[in-house]
Amino acid sequence: MDLSAGIVRFIESELTSPYNTVYTYERYFITKLQLHSALCTTTIAAVNQILAPLITKHSERFFCRIDDSHPLKSPSSIIDKILRSKEDAKNKRDKGEESTKEYDLNNFTAEITDLARFRVVCNFLSDVTEICECITQSETITKFLTVDKISNSIRQHKRITGERSVKIVLKRKSPPALFLEIQIMTQLQEAWDKKDHYLVYEKRRSSSKGDDDNFPTYLDAKMSAMAELLYVADDYFDQLRKEEVEVDDK
Amino acid sequence: MKRYNEQLRTGHLLVFTAQEDRKDNFSFFFPVTGLGDLDPLYKVIEGFQCCHKKIKSLARYEFQGLAVNDIGRVRDNVPEIDEKRLCRLDLGQFIGEHGKFVKEFADTVITWFACETNIGLPALRTGSIATGTSFFDREKEKKLIWKKVTAGKSVLLQAPRRYGKTSLLKYIQQNPLTGWKTCYVDVQGGKSVVDFLETLVGDLMISEGCVSCLPPNLAQKEPWKLLSHEKSELKRKERQLIKNDWREYGSSLFADMCRDEIQVIIIFDEISYMLEDMLGSSKDAHEVEDLMEWFADARKKTKHVSFILSGSEHLQTFLRRHDIDGKIDDLVPVTLGLFADETALSLMLLLFIREGISVTEKELDGILSLMGESIPYFLQVFVDLLASECRRREALAFQDIEDLYYAQLLGPDSKRHFESIMQQLDRYGHYTRGGKEAAKRVLSYLATTKREKVSKEDLRSIWSDYEGISGEFDDIFDLMKDDFYITVDSEDHVVMTSKLIKDWWVKYAEE
Numbered sequence: 192m193d194l195s196a197g198i199v200r201f202i203e204s205e206l207t208s209p210y211n212t213v214y215t216y217e218r219y220f221i222t223k224l225q226l227h228s229a230l231c232t233t234t235i236a237a238v239n240q241i242l243a244p245l246i247t248k249h250s251e252r253f254f255c256r257i258d259d260s261h262p263l264k265s266p267s268s269i270i271d272k273i274l275r276s277k278e279d280a281k282n283k284r285d286k287g288e289e290s291t292k293e294y295d296l297n298n299f300t301a302e303i304t305d306l307a308r309f310r311v312v313c314n315f316l317s318d319v320t321e322i323c324e325c326i327t328q329s330e331t332i333t334k335f336l337t338v339d340k341i342s343n344s345i346r347q348h349k350r351i352t353g354e355r356s357v358k359i360v361l362k363r364k365s366p367p368a369l370f371l372e373i374q375i376m377t378q379l380q381e382a383w384d385k386k387d388h389y390l391v392y393e394k395r396r397s398s399s400k401g402d403d404d405n406f407p408t409y410l411d412a413k414m415s416a417m418a419e420l421l422y423v424a425d426d427y428f429d430q431l432r433k434e435e436v437e438v439d440d441k
Numbered sequence: 442m443k444r445y446n447e448q449l450r451t452g453h454l455l456v457f458t459a460q461e462d463r464k465d466n467f468s469f470f471f472p473v474t475g476l477g478d479l480d481p482l483y484k485v486i487e488g489f490q491c492c493h494k495k496i497k498s499l500a501r502y503e504f505q506g507l508a509v510n511d512i513g514r515v516r517d518n519v520p521e522i523d524e525k526r527l528c529r530l531d532l533g534q535f536i537g538e539h540g541k542f543v544k545e546f547a548d549t550v551i552t553w554f555a556c557e558t559n560i561g562l563p564a565l566r567t568g569s570i571a572t573g574t575s576f577f578d579r580e581k582e583k584k585l586i587w588k589k590v591t592a593g594k595s596v597l598l599q600a601p602r603r604y605g606k607t608s609l610l611k612y613i614q615q616n617p618l619t620g621w622k623t624c625y626v627d628v629q630g631g632k633s634v635v636d637f638l639e640t641l642v643g644d645l646m647i648s649e650g651c652v653s654c655l656p657p658n659l660a661q662k663e664p665w666k667l668l669s670h671e672k673s674e675l676k677r678k679e680r681q682l683i684k685n686d687w688r689e690y691g692s693s694l695f696a697d698m699c700r701d702e703i704q705v706i707i708i709f710d711e712i713s714y715m716l717e718d719m720l721g722s723s724k725d726a727h728e729v730e731d732l733m734e735w736f737a738d739a740r741k742k743t744k745h746v747s748f749i750l751s752g753s754e755h756l757q758t759f760l761r762r763h764d765i766d767g768k769i770d771d772l773v774p775v776t777l778g779l780f781a782d783e784t785a786l787s788l789m790l791l792l793f794i795r796e797g798i799s800v801t802e803k804e805l806d807g808i809l810s811l812m813g814e815s816i817p818y819f820l821q822v823f824v825d826l827l828a829s830e831c832r833r834r835e836a837l838a839f840q841d842i843e844d845l846y847y848a849q850l851l852g853p854d855s856k857r858h859f860e861s862i863m864q865q866l867d868r869y870g871h872y873t874r875g876g877k878e879a880a881k882r883v884l885s886y887l888a889t890t891k892r893e894k895v896s897k898e899d900l901r902s903i904w905s906d907y908e909g910i911s912g913e914f915d916d917i918f919d920l921m922k923d924d925f926y927i928t929v930d931s932e933d934h935v936v937m938t939s940k941l942i943k944d945w946w947v948k949y950a951e952e
Contacts, residue, residue: 218503225490225506229482232453232508237475239451239510260518262508309508335476363479 198270205296220266223300227307230363230371231262235309237331238373242311245325255318258310258381269306273299304339304360304370311375316429319345319375323357326373336361339370345422353415354380354387355422379421387414442804442827443836445531445797446472450511453482455489456519457502457555466502467526467554468519470512478532485535488542489551496548498555525560531799543802549787550794562795563788565825567818567858571608572615577788579609582777586749587618589773590706595740595748597769599756600777601923602861603818606751609777610708613749622705624651629711632718634732638683638691641707643676653701654746656694688735695739698746705746713752713759717920720763721871730765737768748772755919762916779938785815789824796828807839811846813940816926822858823850850941851948859945865924869917876917879907883918884925887937888946894934 194202194213202216210219235257246254264272276294283290294302313319327338340360344353356376363369376384391414449472459465469489473482486506493504509515512529515522528550537543553559563575571577582598589596600606607627614625626644631637645651646664655664664675683690698705719729740748750772753759760767780788786805793800809815812823826849831837837845849855870877883900897918904914921927925946926939937943 221505222490225486226483228506228508229453229479229486232451233473233476233479233482235508235510236451236473236478240475257510259508259510307508309510331475335479 194267195271197274198267201270201274216270217266220269224263224306226367227300227369227371228263230369231259231307231309234307234332234336234361234371234373235259235262237329237335238311238326240331241325241329242322245321249318253314255311255313255322258312262307262309264303264306264308269299269303272303301367301369305358305372306370308372308374310381311373312381313375313377315432316345316377316425317432319357319377322375323359326375327359332361335365336363336371354384354418355425356380377425379425380418383414383418383421387418390414442793442798442800442831442842443531444832445529445799447529447797449474450513452509452512453486454507454509454512454515454519455486456505456507456522457493457499457551458505458521459501460503461501463521464523465557466521466523468522468528469550469554470509470515470527470529471532472512472529473532481532481536484540484542485532485547488535488544489547492544492547492551496551496555499551502555526554528554528562528794529797530794534799534801537802545783545786546790546802549790553787553791562791564795565792565821565828566608567822567825570611571605571817572611576608576612577791578780578784579605579612579777582609582775583613585775586613589775590621590747590749591618593747594773595771596750597756597772597774598749598751598777599754599774600751601754601926603816604777604779605817606777607710610710610749610751613706614708617706620704622650622653622703623708624648624654624705625708625710627710628715630718631715634687634691634728634735635680635683637715637732638687638694639676639680641709642679642683642694643672646672646675651705653703654698654705654707656697657700691735691739692742695743695746698743702745706749707746708749708751710751712750713756716752716756716760717868721868726763726765729760729763733760733765733767733769737771740771753920753923755922759916759919762913762919780815780817780820782809782815785809785820788817789820792821792824793828796824796832798828798831804839804842807842811843811940813943814926814938816939816941819850819858819939819941822855826850826855847944851945859949862924862942865920869920872920873913873917875907879904880917880921882907883921884946887927887935888943895936896933897929897935898933900935 199213202213203211205211206216206219210216238257242255242257248254273294273296276292280290280293292302300306311322313322323341323343326332327341338359339362340358342358342360345355345357354376356374359373359375361371361373363371391410452470452472454468454470456466456468471482471485490504493499493502507518509518515524515527530550535543535546553562559574561574563571563577566575586596586598598606598610610625614623617623624645626641628637628640631640642655642659645654646659649663649665652660652663652665659675659679662675664672667675716729716733719732720726750769754776757767757769786809789805789808790800808823808827812819823846826845827837827842830841830845830849834841866877866880869880873879883903886903887895887900900918901914904917918927922929926937926942927935928938929935937946
């Protein structure tokens with residue numbers, strides 16, 4: 192993938208030899224993220240245990256699957272996040288507002304909450320809720336991790352940009368404290384995300400200017416509209432399923 | 442010791458990928474069951490990462506750990522993965538008793554898979570020749586043999602029985618250096634010079650690669666393409682020619698070997714047995730002497746051809762005792778020893794992994810302590826036994842290993858593994874009247890004595906005390922050294938080096 196000029200500058204100025212080249216910088220981050228990687232593996236195993244009875248319960252249909260295709264945030268995304276955090280903090284300071292959290296090479300492993308992540312992709316919207324409850328309440332998880340934050344954009348009534356999903360941020364109880372994010376979403380929202388990743392996200396990150404001002408805003412608007420459209424479809428499917436269940440019960 | 446849980450599909454994949462060619466990769470999969478495995482998993486990842494940095498041959502590989510939800514679908518996320526070099530391991534066996542990472546295990550598996558020619562893991566070989574990936578180690582001996590052969594020397598490969606001589610020779614035959622042709626000839630069973638030459642010609646005929654070593658008239662017939670009865674007919678005719686004048690036939694055969702200037706190694710396996718049998722059947726040392734003299738002369742005259750002869754460590758002294766000058770001084774002796782403990786441990790670990798058994802460092806040490814010096818064949822027999830039992834019972838406790846050693850490995854069901862050793866006693870009887878019984882007494886004494894030191898003279902007097910014994914003790918003692926893994930140190934103290942053979946003999950003697 193092409194790297195933005197800002198990311199290349201960061202690699203060359205912030206990383207030390209032999210990692211300070213675009214060919215070698217990834218190795219620096221891969222080495223730093225081994226514990227996150229292990230946390231991701233063991234949490235997937237734990238979530239599989241939690242999901243097994245639910246999958247059996249809904250065995251007549253597809254219920255959910257775990258997507259482990261990107262268990263770690265890519266090194267270029269990490270740098271991007273560090274750079275954005277610095278920019279956001281500077282903007283806040285310039286406006287005289289309270290500064291937001293700034294990431295750097297010393298704190299990113301302990302502070303960024305989505306370095307390790309995986310997805311649970313569900314069939315219906317109501318499945319998302321059921322899975323979220325099971326995961327956050329299961330002792331299989333809570334014995335080792337605390338639920339740090341749940342961002343639920345599924346039933347939010349205000350306008351949002353991006354896919355509607357539940358993101359559970361879990362924090363390891365024993366030191367070193369580190370985070371992991373589980374994203375729970377429907378198949379339609381996942382499909383949206385994959386298209387957005389290709390059409391918007393990657394293009395914005397690799398843009399030579401490296402800023403939002405030069406990015407065509409209509410693309411954001413259209414993608415946002417598509418996410419909402421798919422949410423309406425999800426909602427409608429959920430209604431249909433509930434009606435189906437009621438008919439079956441009668 | 443426990444069976445791997447093959448049902449677990451979620452785990453951590455440690456991938457080593459060559460920077461220059463991503464298709465050159467190998468990986469280890471550690472299944473996990475939940476967050477309780479986080480600390481050991483991290484310890485293992487760190488340990489492997491550390492090994493990656495320290496092992497020089499891994500410099501061309503990048504190391505990466507990956508979360509895998511379903512190992513059966515690993516290609517979805519790692520499309521270039523080489524599944525033939527993907528190995529399932531057990532997290533628990535890499536964490537020692539005190540929670541320490543077992544570096545030696547990691548070194549073993551990494552070093553094994555980093556070698557591109559190792560496709561899969563070595564398989565158990567209990568009796569058959571270890572070939573391909575199952576042929577383990579012997580790096581030092583391989584290098585030494587090739588060094589000598591490429592310098593134009595011929596080699597005498599010496600070792601007691603069951604040390605893996607034939608496997609090493611077969612390895613050399615099947616993996617020659619570029620530009621070399623090899624021919625393997627097993628002369629065991631031959632009882633005359635005619636048999637020796639007939640076996641050589643017969644084996645040259647079946648190998649297309651050795652066409653340059655065949656006389657032109659035979660090479661033209663392309664005997665490797667012939668049907669079996671046609672080959673037999675051809676061999677029968679050659680045998681007649683050999684019988685007419687073996688010296689002329691042999692000299693002509695060896696002279697023809699030089700014609701194409703192709704570098705060839707001819708491997709004669711089990712030469713000691715053939716010579717012993719020749720002496721045993723004809724009771725005439727002259728034929729052996731004639732053969733050895735002629736063969737030594739032929740070796741000198743034959744350019745571009747090197748020879749590897751395999752035999753017992755005591756071949757020369759054995760021949761001298763029969764007043765035969767073997768004329769083998771031109772052969773460079775290469776001795777095949779027992780596996781060093783580290784090599785034996787590595788082999789056992791890899792064998793157990795292949796069998797889907799998780800074994801700990803303590804258990805492997807326990808196995809070695811039970812067996813004593815590790816004779817490759819018996820090492821495999823014991824691993825085979827333990828793996829079968831572990832698969833049957835799902836797990837074996839430490840005490841079970843010892844119980845299985847005494848009850849099964851040394852028990853009646855394993856009798857066949859010791860039969861070839863027992864047959865050697867009959868062989869002693871053929872050499873010397875009463876030799877079998879006298880040798881039994883010597884062995885029983887050696888295996889059961891409580892004395893710290895036993896000298897050769899002590900054993901000689903036991904031999905001589907046997908009523909009716911006629912033969913020389915030294916002759917048979919040389920054979921016993923090979924057959925029963927007996928060594929004599931510089932102070933003339935005699936010991937049975939293999940605890941296993943000693944234990945077995947004690948049990949056998951009791952019966």
